[in-house]
Every structure is written in structure tokens, then in C-alpha cells.
Amino acid sequence: MTPNLDQRIADLLNANAPRERDPMFRIQLLARREQKRFHRRTVLVLCATLALIAIVSSSYRSNASFAETASVVLLGLSLAGLMVYFPVVAHVLRRSRLKDV
Amino acid sequence: MEEDAALLAAIADGSERAFNVFVDRHQRAVRVFLRGLAPRSDADDIAQETFLAIWSRADRYRGAASVRSWLFAIAWRKAKDSHRRSFRRLGREAVHHDIHAVASDSVSLDERITLEQAMMSLSLAERAAVLLCLAGGFSHSEAAASLDMPLGTIKSHVSRGRERLKAVLESHK
Numbered sequence: 623m624t625p626n627l628d629q630r631i632a633d634l635l636n637a638n639a640p641r642e643r644d645p646m647f648r649i650q651l652l653a654r655r656e657q658k659r660f661h662r663r664t665v666l667v668l669c670a671t672l673a674l675i676a677i678v679s680s681s682y683r684s685n686a687s688f689a690e691t692a693s694v695v696l697l698g699l700s701l702a703g704l705m706v707y708f709p710v711v712a713h714v715l716r717r718s719r720l721k722d723v
Numbered sequence: 724m725e726e727d728a729a730l731l732a733a734i735a736d737g738s739e740r741a742f743n744v745f746v747d748r749h750q751r752a753v754r755v756f757l758r759g760l761a762p763r764s765d766a767d768d769i770a771q772e773t774f775l776a777i778w779s780r781a782d783r784y785r786g787a788a789s790v791r792s793w794l795f796a797i798a799w800r801k802a803k804d805s806h807r808r809s810f811r812r813l814g815r816e817a818v819h820h821d822i823h824a825v826a827s828d829s830v831s832l833d834e835r836i837t838l839e840q841a842m843m844s845l846s847l848a849e850r851a852a853v854l855l856c857l858a859g860g861f862s863h864s865e866a867a868a869s870l871d872m873p874l875g876t877i878k879s880h881v882s883r884g885r886e887r888l889k890a891v892l893e894s895h896k
Contacts, residue, residue: 628857631888634838635858638763639755647754648746651771655778 670702727790735782746774749791752859753798759842759854760802769805773798788868795861795869799851806847834895841891845884848872852880853888 640647677698681691704711727748733741753773757766776797784793842850851870855861856877861869867877 627889627892628885630892631838631857631885634835634892635759635842635854636755637835638758640751642751643747644750647750647767647770648743650767651746651774654771655775658775 674698674702728784728786731777731781731784731790734778735784742774742778745777749794750774753794755858756795756851756854757798757802759850759858760847761805765805765809769798769801772801776801789865791861792865792868795855795859796871799870802851803847834892837891837895838888841888845887848876849880849884852877853884856881857885857888 674695677694678691681694686694727745730741730745730748734745750770754767754770757769757773760766761769773794777794784790788796842853845853848870852866852872855866855869856863863874863877863881866872866881867874870877872880
């Protein structure tokens with residue numbers, strides 16, 4: 623195989639290449655990333671809301687006092703907050719662990 | 724010019740600027756690779772998924788392989804998944820590329836179509852090895868790291884692919 627033929631093959635394989643800089647591709651990529659982030663957040667908030675409703679309704683049904691219901695709701699809210707912000711918390715923890723190493 | 728590893732570290736810290744630089748630097752090579760493996764309509768989709776994986780997993784890069792190898796390893800896994808999904812959906816006969824050849828200054832349309840047809844006759848792994856080593860300028864060992872294959876397998880894939888393409892190009896003259 624001659625180097626010329628190798629070069630020819632490389633040229634042919636690269637003939638359909640996109641442009642060196644493609645702002646359209648980058649914009650689509652960023653839009654897709656935001657869309658994914660939005661979907662993830664929406665699902666998390668939805669799950670958290672459902673969990674909160676379940677907690678409140680179960681404590682209401684069990685005739686709990688106001689203080690008990692409030693503490694359960696607070697617990698639920700903190701769990702929901704943790705769920706929503708878990709990626710951020712995990713990221714911070716991971717970074718601090720890496721720095722320790 | 725910033726090193727790729729430094730860019731990845733900045734991406735792991737959430738730097739948008741580093742991500743944009745990284746995408747601009749590598750999108751062309753990744754898309755050429757994927758256009759050789761998947762139908763054109765899917766290739767850019769897989770390329771975007773590859774870069775999104777980089778955005779969310781940049782902190783997992785440990786420096787065992789070059790950043791380029793790591794990036795193409797992700798692209799390769801995603802291309803295989805996509806191929807598997809198409810295979811399940813459409814069946815063996817229907818999994819084929821749309822040949823989307825264009826003429827350019829140095830390449831005739833005819834020759835380009837012939838080469839794409841020859842590429843389609845290779846297996847997915849052979850195509851990947853040929854694309855990385857002949858079009859992407861990867862060394863055999865770099866390609867082996869990206870495709871997670873033994874070095875000997877890469878060498879034989881490239882050699883077989885090169886022979887097939889050479890035969891097609893010579894018969895086309």
C-alpha cells in the first residue's frame with residue numbers, strides 16, 4: 623500500500639466531514655443539555671411533590687397533632703430538597719474528596 | 724492552547740467556556756467517526772449524546788488513556804448501543820446507511836459512493852478501526868484503547884479494511 627493510496631483513503635473518508643467550527647451543532651447541543659436538565663428537574667420535583675402529598679395525607683388520616691404533622695412535612699420537605707439538589711451536593715462532596723486525595 | 728485534560732478538569736467544575744472549547748475542538752473528528760458508523764441522521768445525535776456524557780462525567784476521567792481515546796471510547800459505546808437498537812427495531816437486513824456522499828475539490832462523487840459502499844461491506848468494528856486509524860490519524864494502540872479491543876485485533880481490522888478499500892479504489896480507476 624502506497625502512502626498516496628493511504629492519503630487518498632483518508633481524503634475520501636474525510637470528504638463528508640462537517641466544518642471545523644459548527645456553531646449550529648454547539649447550539650443544538652446546549653439546547654439538548656438544557657432540555658435534559660429541565661426534564662430531570664421536573665421529574666424530581668414531581669416525585670418530591672407526590673411524596674409530600676403522600677406523607678401529609680397519611681399523617682392527616684392517622685389523626686396526628688399539628689406539631690407531628692408539621693414535623694413530618696418538614697422532614698418531607700428536607701428530603702425533597704435533598705432529592706432536587708442531590709446532584710449538586712454529590713458534586714461538591716466528590717470535589718472535596720478529590721481535593722483530600 | 725489549553726490541554727484537553729485541563730479542559731476536562733474545568734468542565735468537571737462546571738465551566739461552560741471549557742465545554743464550548745472542548746466541543747469546538749473535537750466535534751469534527753467525532754462526527755466524521757460516527758458518520759462512518761451510523762446513518763447520517765443518527766450520527767449527529769450520537770455525537771451530541773457523546774458530548775453530553777462528557778459534560779456530566781468529566782470528573783470520571785482518570786488519565787489512564789489520552790483524552791482523545793477516552794472521548795472516542797464514549798462515542799464508540801454510544802454508536803454500538805445505537806446500532807444494537809436499530810438492529811432490534813429493524814432487523815439485520817434493514818440496518819444500513821443512507822449513502823450521503825458529496826463531491827469536493829479533491830474527491831469525485833462517484834469515488835466517494837464507491838468507498839462508502841465498500842465501507843458498508845465491513846463489520847462495525849472493522850469500520851471503526853479503519854475510521855480511527857486511516858481517517859482520524861490514531862495509532863493502533865490509541866485505537867485499541869478507544870475501541871476496547873486487543874492491539875492485534877485492531878491491526879487485523881485495519882489491514883483487512885485497508886485491503887478492501889484499496890481493491891475497490893483500484894477497480895474503480
